[in-house]
Amino acid sequence: MALHQHRQPGMSFAGWRKAATATTSPDSTAGELAAPLAVARIAATTRLLTSFTFLWAFGDKAFGWGYSTPAGKGWIDGGSPTKGFLSHVSAGPLESTFHAWAGAAWADWAFMLGLFGIGIALASGVGLRAAAAAGTVMMALMWAAEWPPARHLSDGSLSMSTNPLVDYHVLYAAVLVMLAVIGAGRIWGLGAAWRSLPLVRRNRWLL
Secondary structure (H helix, E strand, O other): OOOOOOOOOOOOHHHHHHHHHOOOOHHHHHHHHHHHHHHHHHHHHHHHHHHHHHHHHHHHHHHOOOOOOOOOOOOOHHHOOOOHHHHOOOOOOOHHHHHHOOOOOHHHHHHHHHHHHHHHHHHOOOHHHHHHHHHHHHHHHHHHOOOOOEHHHHHHHOOOOOOOOOOOOHHHHHHHHHHHHHHHHHHHOOOHHHHHHHHHOOHHOOO
């Protein structure tokens, strides 16, 4: 038996398409209608989880919650959010540059504002394009600081890199771009209301 349908003589394409649609089962039609909403909800869930990742990193580094930042070593206690990480960079062509940036006030402010701004944008669903651009730059710099392509560190020890090209920084950047492209802020967020503002309609980069 052939797996394709034959058009009946004299039936127009529109009529054939209508007849084919009429044979579609109710279950498959319901599934097709539910699919876009399901995808939107999955995207919104991904957006909220990613926002929590950035906001948690900001909170831990700012207040020293005792995870990656020890208690009493937070930003508000006089600690530096960038000194520990950047001063230990030990591979890649930008090693000396990152060492020079470690602990600099401008680097601390840029890093913390980036974490907070990206986290708030993702949580609210507003300004996802700007968040994606800023997040991609941040992830690119952090990727360069860890320099996954290196097999050995500058002291000769093994880098223990698990993948020379694609690590979690690349995946975070890809997720941010995807969320911005599909407009993931319209479900469980303020994206729809934000898009309706005249300023945003005139300046699409604000989406």
